[in-house]
Amino acid sequence: KAGVTQTPRYLIKTRGQQVTLSCSPISGHRSVSWYQQTPGQGLQFLFEYFSETQRNKGNFPGRFSGRQFSNSRSEMNVSTLELGDSALYLCASSPGHGNTGELFFGEGSRLTVL
Amino acid sequence: QKEVEQDPGPLSVPEGAIVSLNCTYSNSAFQYFMWYRQYSRKGPELLMYTYSSGNKEDGRFTAQVDKSSKYISLFIRDSQPSDSATYLCAMSAPGRAGNTGKLIFGQGTTLQVKP
Numbered sequence: 686k687a688g689v690t691q692t693p694r695y696l697i698k699t700r701g702q703q704v705t706l707s708c709s710p711i712s713g714h715r716s717v718s719w720y721q722q723t724p725g726q727g728l729q730f731l732f733e734y735f736s737e738t739q740r741n742k743g744n745f746p747g748r749f750s751g752r753q754f755s756n757s758r759s760e761m762n763v764s765t766l767e768l769g770d771s772a773l774y775l776c777a778s779s780p781g782h783g784n785t786g787e788l789f790f791g792e793g794s795r796l797t798v799l
Numbered sequence: 800q801k802e803v804e805q806d807p808g809p810l811s812v813p814e815g816a817i818v819s820l821n822c823t824y825s826n827s828a829f830q831y832f833m834w835y836r837q838y839s840r841k842g843p844e845l846l847m848y849t850y851s852s853g854n855k856e857d858g859r860f861t862a863q864v865d866k867s868s869k870y871i872s873l874f875i876r877d878s879q880p881s882d883s884a885t886y887l888c889a890m891s892a893p894g895r896a897g898n899t900g901k902l903i904f905g906q907g908t909t910l911q912v913k914p
Contacts (some may be wrong), residue, residue, distance in 0.1 A: 718900030733900030790842035
């Protein structure tokens with residue numbers, strides 16, 4: 686069974702640009718969550734999508750957005766990039782039902798903002 | 800104050816040692832407790848999962864949850880160099896459907912097991 690796939694793995698952007706990251710969940714998983722990981726703040730929850738609807742959101746500015754497609758694949762977008770957005774962005778999938786919090790993570794997209 | 804506190808280490812032990820990793824938390828609504836392991840340049844992988852209080856054992860790993868003290872632990876017996884990684888505790892609270900993907904993580908403890 687294939688795991689969670691994230692693309693691109695590495696990317697470099699400059700301040701003010703925007704970026705789109707992609708995530709393909711494990712087959713059959715309907716929930717996709719996004720996290721930001723930085724050395725200073727650790728892993729922080731961005732948002733969760735289930736059946737193409739955002740059903741949970743963390744405390745990030747509106748520059749961070751996402752969406753989910755009918756095949757459960759998800760994308761997140763960061764507009765007007767700031768230096769502080771440099772981080773590892775992790776996608777995680779789960780079946781989406783129940784409430785256990787058992788997530789399966791991808792290897793992440795490492796974003797560097799110059 | 801963060802909802803979940805975890806000593807970032809680093810923690811260095813000799814091979815074969817017993818390792819104890821801990822987290823404290825402040826939100827009494829947390830019911831699900833997890834430990835993730837993250838190797839360098841990889842995503843976190845679920846190591847242990849516990850619901851409410853109690854102990855859970857899986858091979859060399861034991862997870863303990865003490866809800867009265869708001870304290871969770873992970874013990875690694877007979878530690879191996881391959882255990883060298885960052886260990887993250889994570890928690891979630893039950894509620895309406897929709898909390899599945901929202902975990903609150905500790906900062907992570909970096910562990911090095913020396914041969």
